[in-house]
Amino acid sequence: xxxxxxxxxxxxxxxxxxxxxxxxxxxxxxxxxxxxxxxxxxxxxxxxxxxxxxxxxxxxxxxxxxxxxxxxxxxxxxxxxxxxxxxxxxxxxxxxxxxxxxxxxxxxxxxxxxxxxxxxxxxxxxxxxxxxxxxxxxxxxxxxxxxxxxxxxxxxxxxxxxxxxxxxxxxxxxxxxxxxxxxxxxxxxxxxxxxxxxxxxxxxxxxxxxxxxxxxxxxxxxxxxxxxxxxxxxxxxxxxxxxxxxxxxxxxxxxxxxxxxxxxxxxxxxxxxxxxxxxxxxxxxxxxxxxxxxxxxxxxxxxxxxxxxxxxxxxxxxxxxxxxxxxxxxxxxxxxxxxxxxxxxxxxxxxxxxxxxxxxxxxxxxxxxxxxxxxxxxxxxxxxxxxxxxxxxxxxxxxxxxxxxxxxxxxxxxxxxxxxxxxxxxxxxxxxxxxxxxxxxxxx
Numbered sequence: 001x002x003x004x005x006x007x008x009x010x011x012x013x014x015x016x017x018x019x020x021x022x023x024x025x026x027x028x029x030x031x032x033x034x035x036x037x038x039x040x041x042x043x044x045x046x047x048x049x050x051x052x053x054x055x056x057x058x059x060x061x062x063x064x065x066x067x068x069x070x071x072x073x074x075x076x077x078x079x080x081x082x083x084x085x086x087x088x089x090x091x092x093x094x095x096x097x098x099x100x101x102x103x104x105x106x107x108x109x110x111x112x113x114x115x116x117x118x119x120x121x122x123x124x125x126x127x128x129x130x131x132x133x134x135x136x137x138x139x140x141x142x143x144x145x146x147x148x149x150x151x152x153x154x155x156x157x158x159x160x161x162x163x164x165x166x167x168x169x170x171x172x173x174x175x176x177x178x179x180x181x182x183x184x185x186x187x188x189x190x191x192x193x194x195x196x197x198x199x200x201x202x203x204x205x206x207x208x209x210x211x212x213x214x215x216x217x218x219x220x221x222x223x224x225x226x227x228x229x230x231x232x233x234x235x236x237x238x239x240x241x242x243x244x245x246x247x248x249x250x251x252x253x254x255x256x257x258x259x260x261x262x263x264x265x266x267x268x269x270x271x272x273x274x275x276x277x278x279x280x281x282x283x284x285x286x287x288x289x290x291x292x293x294x295x296x297x298x299x300x301x302x303x304x305x306x307x308x309x310x311x312x313x314x315x316x317x318x319x320x321x322x323x324x325x326x327x328x329x330x331x332x333x334x335x336x337x338x339x340x341x342x343x344x345x346x347x348x349x350x351x352x353x354x355x356x357x358x359x360x361x362x363x364x365x366x367x368x369x370x371x372x373x374x375x376x377x378x379x380x381x382x383x384x385x386x387x388x389x390x391x392x393x394x395x396x397x398x399x400x401x402x403x404x405x406x407x408x409x410x411x412x413x414x415x416x417x418x419x420x421x422x423x424x425x426x427x428x429x430x431x432x433x434x435x436x437x438x439x440x441x442x443x444x
Contacts, residue, residue, distance in 0.1 A: 004422055005041035008048030011373050014354035024379040027421035047383050054373050055087025055380030059360040060303035067096025072308045072400050078117040080399040082426050084332040085415050087118045087380040088370050090142050093125040100127040102135030109439050116437025127155055130169045140441035142364040149182030158184040160217050167227040174444045180232040181214025197320025199268050203280050208236035215242040222250035235260035236282050237289035253363050255301040258337040273314045274405055277326045295346050302355045304330030308401035329401040336392055336411045343412050365442030379422035388414035
């Protein structure tokens with residue numbers, strides 16, 4: 001007898017979709033049953049006519065704790081994630097302080113325990129003190145993050161030699177290093193040439209050339225050192241081309257974000273601070289190149305770069321556009337915006353699962369527990385009803401950012417239930433089980 005049985009749904013994995021009833025016990029999926037089979041359960045959930053997806057895994061989010069909790073914290077951020085069908089959040093290390101030592105990572109894990117609505121894995125930052133890597137590895141973060149521009153000097157790897165030397169320190173470690181493909185030399189030079197503080201000056205300081213060069217540097221450095229890398233959010237045609245040409249030279253994956261698949265730099269004129277982030281939004285031609293890459297399977301992961309700020313911070317007056325705090329919320333809207341791409345016919349439900357569940361789980365060391373609906377896996381499950389529509393609005397957002405760049409959009413499907421390890425945590429956009437999340441670590 002199962003603890004829970006979900007009947008009547010079409011189970012969607014990255015490889016295929018098929019009608020199956022799903023039996024759950026002990027927080028895991030224990031059986032996939034042909035419809036009509038005999039099964040008993042303490043709780044039966046009728047999902048007839050619905051799709052059953054694995055919970056999403058967001059590989060790039062900033063929960064802002066410790067030190068920046070006026071922007072977000074573990075509770076508010078994972079509340080947003082739960083409502084959006086993201087059952088595992090991979091948290092970036094750029095809080096206050098940055099997660100750069102074993103002590104800081106251990107403290108962060110301890111602080112999060114008991115305060116999470118979904119599961120959270122933590123990422124550590126590579127600092128210029130490379131002796132810290134061994135201690136961090138012992139705590140099994142889901143990944144490390146290496147920055148090449150736009151960060152404090154203690155975390156800046158500004159050239160090819162510095163990147164390669166850092167990657168060599170990982171040796172044959174079973175981990176992943178995320179690399180943001182910026183170029184500090186271009187950023188510095190552009191800022192020195194143009195001090196107007198305009199949107200155009202901001203765009204010129206982070207051009208597609210910097211992204212393409214950063215992609216090439218990251219992949220070639222990984223090839224030379226044997227490191228496993230993940231290239232953070234690309235969004236330009238030259239960046240896509242560099243990735244397409246070089247990706248097979250190393251053990252590398254790449255991501256983009258939902259906002260980069262819809263908005264262009266022209267949208268700064270109407271949305272301004274709400275859309276300001278890094279990398280900057282690009283031209284319509286860049287967006288179309290990125291969409292073609294997504295449709296063609298060149299993009300491994302779609303992640304949000306959920307980076308909320310307090311409303312007053314975004315609304316304040318700044319001397320330069322570049323000074324506006326960069327980033328926007330995204331955890332609560334990831335599934336809906338991906339389903340918008342399904343509505344448009346650009347991708348399928350299978351693609352959503354591949355890029356937002358299976359691939360991030362496997363790449364970040366959680367692939368034996370998360371990212372698919374299969375026996376032995378955590379019963380992190382989403383019931384999506386394609387017969388119902390849903391809408392996105394500022395008023396519904398629970399992140400402390402209190403807005404979404406996708407305000408006013410509608411989607412031809414609705415997320416009705418969210419399960420975390422077999423326990424229902426969301427029903428009809430309301431939390432039903434608080435504090436069920438755990439800290440998860442990279443599995444070797």
